[in-house]
Amino acid sequence: MLTRLAISGYRSLRDVRIVLGPLNVVTGANGSGKSSLYRALKLLADIAQGRIIQSLAAEGGLQSTLWAGPESFSRAMKTGRQSVQGTVRKSPVSLKLGFGGTDYGYAIDLGLPLPDSTSKFSSDPAIKSENLWTGEMMGRSNVFATRSGPGVRIRDDSGAWRLAYEHLSTFDSMMTHCSDPHDAVELLRLREQMRDWRFYDHLRTDRDAPARKPQVGTYTPVLAGDGADFGAAVQTIREIGASDEMDEAVADAFPGARIEVTSQGGMFELEMTQHGLLRPLKASELSDGTLRYLLLVAALLSPRPPALMVLNEPETSLHPDLLAPLARLIAQAAKRSQIVVVSHAAALVSALDAEPDSRQIFLEKRLGETVVLDGVPPSWTWPTR
Ligand SMILES: Nc1ncnc2c1ncn2[C@@H]1O[C@H](COP(=O)(O)OP(=O)(O)O)[C@@H](O)[C@H]1O
Ligand SMILES: [Mg+2]
Incomplete structure (x- = not known):
């Protein structure tokens, strides 16, 4: 650590000199130096x-x-x-x-x-x-x-x-x-330790994002930085990882919802079953915020947790209601990896602040x-x- x-x-x-603990939250106004620290x-x-x-x-x-x-x-x-x-x-x-x-x-x-x-x-x-x-x-x-x-x-x-x-x-x-x-x-x-440090910065969720497309499925213990192997990463957690934790993290943010991966001819595609919908939605149909949250679930519940994981502004495009579940998810991951979260969202910062072992690093x-x-x-x- x-x-x-x-x-x-x-x-x-x-x-700048900073003390780091197991879970670190870097925050501050625009232009205070958060991205530079990342x-x-x-x-x-x-x-x-x-x-x-x-x-x-x-x-x-x-x-x-x-x-x-x-x-x-x-x-x-x-x-x-x-x-x-x-x-x-x-x-x-x-x-x-x-x-x-x-x-x-x-x-x-x-x-x-x-x-x-x-x-x-x-x-x-x-x-x-x-x-x-x-x-x-x-x-x-x-x-x-x-x-x-x-x-x-x-x-x-x-x-x-x-x-x-x-x-x-x-x-x-x-x-x-x-x-x-x-x-x-x-x-x-x-x-080797430093090569294992993992960085996630603005996981793509736009219309053409790789995470929205079906992909060839191979065992994927580490989600790629652009989310291109999203379906495979979710299925890997399902089969050899913290499957229950993944279900809990999804239900925590979207009560009653569940994610599954379908495979057709080796091509993996994520589907989300939600309350009130007659059919599951495919990754291509999910809202930006929903997809980003699910990508963060796949990143943070990696069956091969790194020594250090650094997240830059994970709150981007997330609905405010998702920030508390995200904070809980990050706190779970901090039991396995040292975590640094750079965030501009007050609600995420205060939710993380309430977690034991978390440190706030306030930049000005x-x-x-x-x-x-x-x-x-x-x-x-x-x-x-
Ligand atoms: N070479 C430099 N020397 C001094 N200040 C710089 C330099 N390059 C950028 N900055 C300033 O650093 C500040 C921090 O930027 P940034 O890390 O992006 O802030 P944040 O992510 O907190 O919004 C910006 O206000 C920018 O003007
Ligand atoms: Mg910034």
């Missing part, structure tokens, strides 16, 4: 997939994702006696992401490449440092893999450091390139910068370059 998260220099998250978590997961540089490029490149304000605010700027202005930079341009957990911690520092007049990739982000340690906080004795520029050193069982890699590219992470099962098994283990924007209200930020040290 992740117990703390630290982000520095990413969009409005100039310097994307920062996604970027961390992208490292383990070997995609961090591409993901940053897809967001417009490092320059546009970097915090656009001054390196720090003076007291006069904070109290409004002086307007916000640029200060002379003391430290290099840097985007840092890190987490600590009950087993491992990791931090990455990205910056600009060294000037090279022969290369056209002069604005491509470069990985400057990476560190992997055991436990929550990086200390002097618990780091067992450290990268500085192109060099990676790994500590062996006897505590001795060994240069494992000398020429790692600026765009490759030690997570994907140095996780040798023989002498860097911790790197491998953490990478001050002087363009995201700050976390209430609570003392966890202590955190960034590794040096």
Whole structure:
């Protein structure tokens, strides 16, 4: 489980540190930084997939994702006696992401490449440092893999450091390139854990959504991010998963209703039987809100629960009556996976707040910068370059 998260220099998250528990609800006004926090978590997961540089490029490149304000605010700027202005930079341009957990911690520092007049990739982000340690906080004795520029050193069982890699590219992470099962098994283990983190952001429910169409049915313990294997995921829960829990979650939101999957020539299609209707409705006929709720049921009751599941604004297009059942469903899932929910819906936030073990993370924007209200930020040290 992740117990703390630290982000520095990413969009409005100039310097944010957060304590995480089993069930976390990130909320705040529009523009407070909720989506940025979601994307920062996604970027961390992208490292383990070997995609961090591409993901940053897809967001417009490092320059546009970097915090656009001054390196720090003076007291006069904070109290409004002086307007916000640029200060002379003391430290290099840097985007840092890190987490600590009950087993491992990791931090990455990205910056600009060294000037090279022969290369056209002069604005491509470069990985400057990476560190992997055991436990929550990086200390002097618990780091067992450290990268500085192109060099990676790994500590062996006897505590001795060994240069494992000398020429790692600026765009490759030690997570994907140095996780040798023989002498860097911790790197491998953490990478596999991070690859298993699951993200759901706006499951599609429009008219042409893949979830509305019949699909070839194969065992599907994990619902795809676009819901394309919805029928198969529901049937997998039915046959080898929490079938009763699924029925309860559906009936909780739609009293008397039930979902079944029909199969014709191997093509799966979802049907929903509802009170007052003479025939079941197919996925293609369901309302956006109903379909989204059912997709969330399939995602959250996965027979292969991930270590971490992150949901971005799951309330989108849900009828207000569905928010309390959704909160109960999320709380159920939090017994199996650590959960982070980013939400703008007050009713969902307060329903989740009532659940035991839930934490509210309330974001607010001050002087363009995201700050976390209430609570003392966890202590955190960034590794040096
Ligand atoms: N590079 C940047 N530096 C500073 N602020 C930024 C940068 N990019 C975007 N922002 C600001 O960050 C804020 C947070 O956006 P977002 O995370 O989408 O908020 P929310 O999801 O809470 O509505 C926006 O107000 C946006 O103007
Ligand atoms: Mg948002």
